[in-house]
Amino acid sequence: MKRLVVFASGSGTNLQSIIDVIDRGHIDATITGLITSRKGVGALERAKVAEIKTAVIPPDSTNFASAIMEKLSDWRPDLIVLAGYTALIPGEVIQAYKNQIINIHPALLPRFGGKGFYGRKVHEAVLESGADHSGCTVHYVTEEYDRGPIIAQREVPVYADDTAETLARRVLAMEHSLYPEVIAKLISGKSAT
Ligand code: GRF
Numbered sequence: 001m002k003r004l005v006v007f008a009s010g011s012g013t014n015l016q017s018i019i020d021v022i023d024r025g026h027i028d029a030t031i032t033g034l035i036t037s038r039k040g041v042g043a044l045e046r047a048k049v050a051e052i053k054t055a056v057i058p059p060d061s062t063n064f065a066s067a068i069m070e071k072l073s074d075w076r077p078d079l080i081v082l083a084g085y086t087a088l089i090p091g092e093v094i095q096a097y098k099n100q101i102i103n104i105h106p107a108l109l110p111r112f113g114g115k116g117f118y119g120r121k122v123h124e125a126v127l128e129s130g131a132d133h134s135g136c137t138v139h140y141v142t143e144e145y146d147r148g149p150i151i152a153q154r155e156v157p158v159y160a161d162d163t164a165e166t167l168a169r170r171v172l173a174m175e176h177s178l179y180p181e182v183i184a185k186l187i188s189g190k191s192a193t
Contacts, residue, residue: 002029002187005077006052007085008036012043013172014083014104014179019050021180029187033075035068037087065090072097079187082141083179086118091143101141102186104179106171108153109137113146123164123171134158134167136175138182151186154178 006015015034021027034047034054047054053075057067069092072080082089082103094101105113107122112134117125126134135155140148154177156170 002078003032003076004029004079004081004183004187005033005035005072005075006031006043006081006083007089008034008041008043008083009038009086010041010043010084012041012046012084014175015043016046017176018081018083018180018183019046019052021184027180027184027187029078029183032077033071035071035085037085043084059087065092068093069096079183080141081179081183088143088145089141094141094143099140102138102151102182103141103146103148104175105137105139105146106134106168106175107137108133108135108155109139109146109150113137115145117146120164120168123167126158126167127162127164132158134171136171136178138179152178152182 008015022029031052034043034052036043036056037059039056044054055071057064061067068090080097080101089101107113107126112122112125133155135153137153138151140151142148154174156174158167
């Protein structure tokens with residue numbers, strides 16, 4: 001059985017979708033730990049309910065990279081899954097886990113990605129652009145925000161009366177099906193596209 005470590009900073013609905021798919025037996029993996037960038041976030045509650053070990057490691061801590069490395073050496077992930085994690089992963093961690101760190105982004109990269117494109121801002125930019133579709137992208141993590149090789153994408157329509165909230169909801173629902181699917185394929189060694 002493969003080992004996953006999840007990083008999250010928010011409500012953790014993507015974490016939950018992975019927990020649920022593992023519980024249903026559709027991903028042959030176990031989540032050995034969750035790292036969050038702050039206390040009090042929903043993802044920590046979800047991990048507690050699922051009896052997953054957790055660590056809170058604030059990005060402004062002086063030993064940020066080494067604290068992450070220490071947890072990862074305890075939890076020995078085959079795959080590191082960023083699920084709504086807002087901090088930049090230190091270069092040291094990316095080098096140590098080359099091609100083993102993936103992220104999900106709530107738009108069709110390479111558009112609407114990079115520094116500053118997070119949360120609501122992504123969906124506002126999509127609406128302002130007049131695009132008639134958006135979607136989500138799973139990609140490998142490199143030292144630049146949202147610029148690693150793309151693994152899989154899925155589209156959703158944008159409607160004329162959409163707001164950032166309605167579009168975000170539609171994209172998030174798509175994330176919840178795409179991310180577990182990609183993880184299942186990656187850990188079973190199948191092509192994820
Ligand atoms: C998702 O839209 C994800 O694409 C983005 O942050 C959001 C996280 O939501 N990176 P949640 O914490 O998984 O509910």
